[in-house]
Amino acid sequence: MEKTKLILDPISNGKAILLEEYIYEINGYLIRVPKSFITDGASVPKSLQWLYNPYGKYINAAVVHDYLYSCYNNTGINRTLADKIFRHIMQETGVDNKTVRRFYAAVRCFGETSWKKKILNEGYKDRAIVDHTKEAKEYYNFWDKILGL
Known part of the structure; x- marks a missing residue:
């Protein structure tokens, strides 16, 4: 659920900057995208932008997803969870x-190809498509309790 309004200002090359911090809540967990974060909206190939505007109805999900994929993500949320959050927000926003x-x-x-190295905590890194290690189970059990995705 959106906790603050998403306020973007277009800059150049199809990018936009957040004018205020954007906060999105999932099951009580707050994801905070900082003011001045730069996004390209949904990463739609140029050849499909006539069909899917990068700043369409899915923009809220795209901004959170861009943040979770960025080097500024210090949440511990890995790529798999970032993608599930992206899907969840799109569903929740209609x-x-x-x-x-x-x-x-x-x-x-x-x-x-867009997954960036994390500055602080990149969380559990997937090692295989299906990973049944103890570390993986602990990681996903922890986040399932928090996010409930």
């Missing part, structure tokens, strides 16, 4: 199911 499925599939398939 994006149609077909678009949610397409965008989620796109970030799962192509997001690895």
Whole structure:
């Protein structure tokens, strides 16, 4: 659930800057995207921007997802969870199911190239598509209790 209003100001090259901190709540957990964070909206290939505007109805999810993929993410949330949060926010903000499925599939398939090194805590790093290690189970059990995704 959106806790503050998303206020973006276009800058250049299809990017925008947050004019105020943006806070989104999932099951009581607050994700805080800092003021002055720069986003490119939804990372839609230029050839598809006639169909999917990078700043369409899914912009709230895209901004949070961009932040979680950035080097400023110190939450401990890894790429898998960031993608699930992206899907959750799109569903919660009323994006149609077909678009949610397409965008989620796109970030799962192509997001690895955008996944940045974290400055502080990058959380549990997936080692395989299906990882049954003790570390993985503990990590996902911890976040499942917090986020309930």
